[in-house]
Amino acid sequence: MNLLESIPEQLGSTEPWVEKGGVHWLTPGAMTVRELAQAMNALHARFITITAYQLPKDEGFRLEYHWDLDGQLLGFPFLLAGNSIDSIYDLCEAVDWIEREIHEGFAIDFLGREYEPLLLRQGDKPGVNLREEKK
Amino acid sequence: MSYKIPMGPYHPALEEPYKLDMICEGETVIDANLHIGFNFRGIEHLAETRNYIQVIALMERVCGICSNIHTLTLCQAMEQLTGLNPPPRAQYIRVVVAELERLHSHVLWAGIAAKLMGFKTMFMTCFELREKVMDVLQAISGNRVNYSMNRIGGVNRDIDDPLAVLAMVEQLEREMVRTVIPIFTTSTTATSRCAGIGVLTREKAISCGVVGPTARASGLPQDLRRAAPYAAYAEMEFDVPVQQSGDVKARLLVRALEIIESCRILRQALTKMPPGELSTGDEKIVFTTGTATSRVEAPRGEVMYSVSWREGSRNPSRVHVRTPTFTNMPAVRWMVRGARLADTPLIQASIDPCYSCTDR
Structure with a gap:
């Protein structure tokens, strides 16, 4: 069993990896994003980015967390019914700017951290860039 | 007593606007905060209003230096969604243009670094060489900045005479090996100005997740051309230069050595270029519903595109x-801590920042 194959078991996931669109995807199941970040740290995986998607109607958001493990791109999707998810900034320093950018672009709150403005100028409010107002 | 000194958003050391607020005690920087977004263009949102031809032209304008890399990454992602595989010749041409762009970027950076060192004659030499790299790119693509080389399923233009391009590349290589590289690697002026300043330790580089030459100068041998080859890189032999000291000198050395490696890759790609088609043709492009992701090793480090489409x-x-730069920039805070104020322009420039990319 190689390192990649051993990850679902380490994360307590019963789902297999699905390779699609250039990414090895694993559905995190009951695992929280903080547990995932701790597991990725233990594997010495390199954090790459978070991609945020606003879902249709009032379905909330999908955040896709990406890490690199020996050149393999790993992806973990998290669905947000509301506007918030735990921050992993204290576990993974590299997420700082992308959490701030998503907060400002989509008005998603990453709980447990403080923000300083990154892209926003005086008078702007979070959600000004990428969030679509639902009618 | 500490005091705050702002550098930017407009400053002679910054090619583009951003702001570095430094807390100083005497001449020593104690801490720093970075502010970006002065030229934020909302390109990700704009992309949602463009069709598959227009979005390539739009993304070519994310960056003025590595414009080709952005379209390459985007096209690779869109090729996954359309099931189109570029023919071998197109893959080789993609490598040639990507490596010429790396040369262009690294020589441009070397010129700016030389200017910030107070080494103006070197600045002139580097910019003269940069012009010659752009001449090669113009000979191939007809353009000097936005090359319009990539399309879904291949490339737009052929390299009709690879050996003529090779002759131009070899002349460039000779000039670089004769002037730029020895001066940057051995001259006291360059090395004494850069050694020991702006250190990013290996541990901090891992923690910040830095990429590209910034990571390789801190002892991390990561390079997507080697770890996850794309285009025709799997068929190229090259070394990944790594330095351990993590200072500005290490970043200078890594880029100087990468210039040599780029010439080595160019020589292989131009001599081994297979015959054949440039693209999959003009058949109708049909997207399937889904998300595709692509990564490439740009001159400044890893670029990643995630593209979602509905059928x-x-x-x-x-x-x-x-x-x-979005990944490397936060590390500047750690590089300038403890540095002399006078060194900070060179330190921030040592990551080869691109705010056009960051404020995409």
Whole structure:
């Protein structure tokens, strides 16, 4: 069993990896994003980015967390019914700017951290860039 | 007593606007905060309003230096969604243009670094060489900045005479090996100005997730051309230069050595270029519903595109761009801590920052 194959078991996931669109995807199941970040740290995986998607109607958001493990791109999707998810900034320093950018672009709150403005100028409010107002 | 000194958003050391607020005690920087977004263009949102031809032209304008890399990454992602595989010749041409762009970027950076060192004659030499690299790119593409080389399923233009381009590249290589590289690697002026300043330790480089030459100068041998080869890189032999000291000198050395490696890759790609088609043709391009992700090793480090499409839609539903400077820039805070104020322009420039990319 190689390192990649051993990850679902380490994360307590019963789902297999699905390779699609250039990414090895694993559905995190009951695992929280903080547990995932701790597991990725233990594997010495390199954090790459978070991609945020606003879902249709009032379905909330999908955040896709990406890490690199020996050149393999790993992806973990998290669905947000509301506007918030735990921050992993204290576990993974590299997420700082992308959490701030998503907060400002989509008005998603990453709980447990403080923000300083990154892209926003005086008078702007979070959600000004990428969030679509639902009618 | 501490005091705050702002550098930027407009400053002679900054090619583009951003702001570094430094807390100083005497001449020593104690801490720093960075502010970006002065030229934020909302390109990710704009991309959702463009069709698959227009979005390539739009993404070519994310960056003025590595414009080709952005379209390459985008096209690779869109090729996954359309099931199109570029023919071998197109893959080789993609490598040639990508490596010429790396040369262009590294020589441009070397010139700016030389200027910030107070080494003006070297600045002139580097910019003269940069012109010659741009001449080669112009000979291939007809353009000097936005090359319009990539399309879904291949490239737009052929390299009719690879050996003529090779002759131009070899002349460039000779000049670089004769002037730029020895001066940057051995001259006291360059090395004494750069050694021991702006150190990013290996541990901090891992923690910040830095990429590209910034990571390789801190002892991390990561390079997507080697770890996850794309285009025709799997068929190229090259070394990944790594330095351990993590200072500005290490970043200078890594880029100088990468210039040599780029010439080595160019020589292989131009001599081994297979015959054949440039693209999969003009057949109708049909997107399947889904998300595709692509990564490439840009001159400044890893670029990643995530592209989402719904079948039957003219436009992408989402395009997310992760640029190398967006990842490397936060590390500047740690590089300038404890540095002399006078060194900070050179330190921030040593990551080869691109705010056009960051403020995409």
